[in-house]
Amino acid sequence: MTESQGPQNFNNKSELKTTEENSKMTSNSIKLLAGNSHPELAELISKRLGIPLCKVGVYQYSNKETSVTIGESIRDEDVYIIQTGIGQEEINDFLMELLILIHACKTASARRITAVIPNFPYARQDRKDKSRAPITAKLVANLLETAGCDNVVTMDLHASQIQGFFHIPVDNLYAEPSFLNYMKLKVDLDNAILVSPDAGGAKRVASLADKMDLNFALIHKERQKANEVSRMVLVGDVTGKTCLLVDDMADTCGTLVKACDTLLEHGAKEVFAIVTHGIFSGDAREKLSNSRLTKIICSNTVPVELDLPVVDQVDISPTLAEAIRRLHNGESVSYLFNYAPPV
DSSP, X not given: OOOOOOOOOOOSGGGGOOOHHHHOOOOTXXXXXXXXXXXXXXXXXXXXXXXXXXXXEEEEXXXXXXXXXXXXXXXXXXXXXXXXOOOSSHHHHHHHHHHHHHHHHHHTTOSEEEEEESSOTTTTOOSOOSTTOOOHHHHHHHHHHHHTOOEEEEESOSSGGGGGXXXXXXXXXXXXXXXXXXXXXXXXXXXXXXXXSSGXXXXXXXXXXXXXXXXXXXXXXXXXXXXXXXXXXXXXXOTTOEEEXXXXXXXXXXXXXXXXXXXXXXXXXXXXXXXXEEOOOTTHHHHHHTSOOSEEEEESSSOOOTTSTTEEEEOOHHHHHHHHHHHHHTOOOGGGGTOOOOO
């Protein structure tokens, strides 16, 4: 979800035109490539743009080395590589796969290479929060640049300062407009309140509360060790209200489940969780199935199995496809900060 974007200028009427007609584009001088991390999302983006995915072969040798073969010419083409950061053991394989794909395009004389990374890997390691801790998000930025990446498109960075780790343009898109459309259709907002599950998300929730004209509350959480919350303190009144828990990602889901229990103990009517990246690692699925959440709504920036009744999904491929179209045509992408393209 987004933090405050500041004042926007929409005097240019072309900024407000996003139709099915201009969402299609010709395949001249543009190539779409996809890694193995999220082929379903790549297909949705390809269909939205009306451009077929390039033939790409990604294999692993018996010693787990990754090999990449691009099956058609990309010389002097505008190349977009779709690869998201997911998984537990797989995340490093997919990151290496992305770097090799970028390098393969660079050595094949592509004109411009854009990495479309909906969920940026290692985004939580964005600062030196203790002695001898690495800033791994900066390392990933360096790797992408060294491989030959000219531009990065991502969504809801865990920390916006990660954009400053790059010496190339980074377009950080937001799932907020898509979630707003979902909530207006599926959630009763007349008696709703937004809740941030931690202090770090307070700006994000405050910005959303202003746009939706809702009040918001804050939960302060204390951790004894990483990924494990020991105690939660609620700041605000949620008695009899529908609570909308807003966060950028749900990994082990311990925070969301405990936050839900805290809100219900303080008199909340029901609790919805809204997260951009539904990673759901470890025993997250078991926690969700046993939780008292009414729904957890996530986007498809990462693959999510929808066999749990509590999980619902919002498609953000129209936003990513429109960003690709605008970048290729040299148009502004700021429209997408506040509006979701029609599905």
